Amino acid sequence: MEPAPSLPYVAPELLTALADASGKRLDCNEAWREVFGDEGLWGRLPPEDARFAHEHAVEASRGGSVTNEVFLIDRPGGEEPLPVLLHFHPVRLPDGESGQYPVSIHGEVMREPASWAAEQTRRRRMEMLGRMSMGIAHDFNNLLTAVLGHAELLRSDLLHLHAEREAQGHLQSLEQAASDGASLVRKIQQYIRNEKAERAEAVALHVIAEEVLTLTRPYWYNEPRRRGISIRVETTLRPVPSILGTPTELREVLVNLVLNAVQAMPAGGTLTLTTARRDRAAIVEIGDTGVGMTESVRRRAFEPLFTTKGTGGSGMGLTMSQGIVQEHNGRIEVESAPGRGTLFRLVFPFSTGTPAPESSRPAAAPATAAGLRLLVVDDEPMVRTVTSKLLRLRGHEVTEVDGGPAALQTLTDGLEVDAVVTDLSMPDMSGRELAAALRQRYPTLPVLLLTGDTDAEADGADVAAVVKKPFQLDVLDATVREIAG
Template sequence: MNPELLVATWSCHQSKPAPRTTTPCTILHCNEAWRHVMGPTRSPWGRLPDDDQQRAVGALDEAASGALVTGLLVSAQAPSRDEPLPILLNVIPVRHAPSEGTHIDAITVTGEVLAEPSSWVPSQTKRHRMETLGRMTMGVAHDLNNLLSGLMGHLELVREANVLHHLPDDVQQSLKTVHRAASDGASLIQKLQRYIRDDTEMHIEPLDIEALIDDCLMLTQPYWRNEPRRKGIRIEVERDYVHPPLIKGVASELREVFVNLILNAVHAMPEGGTLRFTTYTTQADATRDTNADNDVVGVKVADSGVGMEPDVQARIFEPLFTTKGEDGTGLGLSATYSIVQEHNGTIRVDSAPGEGTTFTLLFPSADRTASDASADADRPDTPQCHILVVDDEAMVRRTIDKLLTHQGHTVHPVASAQEALDELEGNTFDLVFTDFGMPEMNGAQLAEVVHDRHPELAVVLLSGYTDTSPALPHVDHVVSKPFTANDLKAAIATVLPDMPSPNDS
């Protein structure tokens, strides 16, 4: 199979809008690679199954109305293969310059075969599959970051609107839990991105272990409280806290640890029971790589469930080992063990059939002076300024607009780099916020043009990717998606430190 890019072009001249069920376009040309994989010019979708043909025609309809359609996955039954070929399509509208209107002249469709040529050796095949998986994963991660940016941004707006105190306590707590879950989802995506790019740096901060456990209990409440009660089962949660010192860690990863332990405890109590969390402080273990002058923070997670046989207990942290049959992956407790180890901690399990299970976790405490200084640090004041926001995702664009407007700024949102450059020609701005991944001209390219034409103008890059190196020579600051109102506030204070703050006006 030839790995050449598949390319086809459709003409879109029409006198009136066509029905959404049929394409208004006529194919003009397709290259040899397209004909070989997808079908001849007279039947350009001929080798796709009916449902994929309908999706492809629908994508042409969307492009005919001016929308860019990317990442459309279809299957083509090539005559030289028994198995269908997965094809990744991008459907790109081609229009006149903005000054001449928005009429769509043509549509270009490109396709990439996500399968290896038959002539490749096994090492090439494996490398190609991993590269393709990596590209697709990074694309999905970017899209999820955009969705989470909208979700978290609107939750921030609800909080900033000072209406939470009008809501019932349980609704307030649920909104906080949704925000926490979205934040952890974003952290998980960033962890995946860092892994793909071989960047395993963790962002460590002082943490209150008891507050973190409470977050996890609230997050998992539907599993240990609501769902069991619907089945007539009752699981009680008990807390025995002593308010130990802070520990250092990555909050999202440690929440993953305790969520895993809670869900395993619920699974071990099919008839109900008690889940108990106990915190305590003990002396450092000299055999561990920790500061012997610091205390060690301990946590016991105990359930009154069915317990484990000795042979199961011995293998509980092994990857892929599970007692849940097809309902389990065998990755939860393995990941838990790895995360605890990465935090210079230890975890052990004590269990017996019919006597429940207790997990004991130990973590070195954080340096108190550094922790107190971090907790007492004041956030910088945010200057008031005129901001140009550039993002092709309407939901993200609206969210940034509302968050910045709420902070007292004047915001002008646009949907493309070209629109941004047009606005810069006739208006004065203090700052540009631009998305990284945009069609036609991405954020790195826009930042370079802005840097050349308006060198005095600060540019902040918003990115759902981890690799922002192409933009770094031309941007003043980078904010990762999803972001919070405080992230935007801190970015403005960083790049515009001399602007007057709201407190001075």
């Protein structure tokens, strides 16, 4: 059996190909054929790279442009992969159907040092990790939307049942934990997309501390008692002037320190949480009567990956906490000794003023406001159901359907609605594609987009408004009424 021939050296000639909206190759020049072969559009690309290339072609077929994408062509015989730089552009024909444009692909072979291939492999892996993280963030936002939605429905039921104050408090903690989870997901999305962080606001530390005590109650009360031990909690939460910061991040720091304190008291003990002021600074102290730290451990406590918990710890909790505190222009002080417990002291400068909000939240509609006829579109049954139930709570008449094609068919069959509420990410037809189709058929019908993406905005034409997941019912209700008014 003869060995497979190596790919020929390709001179710096432009590689060109034309594909239809499905990714089928319609035409290509000889340079393209020499590099990619004759087996379809991506014959010599590794499967993962071929998937990325196909996704870029589909994006271009929907009207977007994708440029400066690098791919590695497999070469037989153990030779280094051949790097190719490609650009994807839609071909907007006068009679072409929107979202189904042919795609022009062009590029060139790149010649780089031998170390280039390894670096590109690392870059591709990081890109894959980013894509996976964004997918997980999308799914997690859907789950949190359902959690917060059902919490809102439960709140309505508890009010009708005149539930005790304690039950209302547990529900509030559930909602707070889910909201903080959503904020953490947004931080991941913002980091991957290199977007700006959340806007800071004036924060009352004694309020944050009270919320954290409620959030962590299962860890310092329920779980220790299940194991037959007792952790006593002592608090002195004095009101202190506000600091400038992000509530979600500050709660994250305090929750981490409270959990560390509980873990440091395996036989039980006392957890203390206090707030105070000193000169122009706000102070929060979290203390325990646990095992304490040696001086050498105390000095290394904030080092990345350093942990005394063995495989049970990541060594990043205190590192991240210190980073958040420093981002708030504060500092962490630690006092500890073996057998005498540990005290963490967080020191923050007072806020010099509250920044103006970037945008005002829509006001809730009056209780007597008339309901609207709404069509809710989502391919996730759990999210679709809870969204519909919440809107019905506000007096709206809701019809729910599974996906964009079903929405178009329902309206074609004669359903009359005042507005459409649709998810953005759906497999057969995205929310924006549905909005574009509705714009052509029903020019005056407003469309509201629900999305967990941080960078999604209304385009002023097809989409009237965007509400981010997980949403608050007041915001969703007020926005729907505004666009349908």
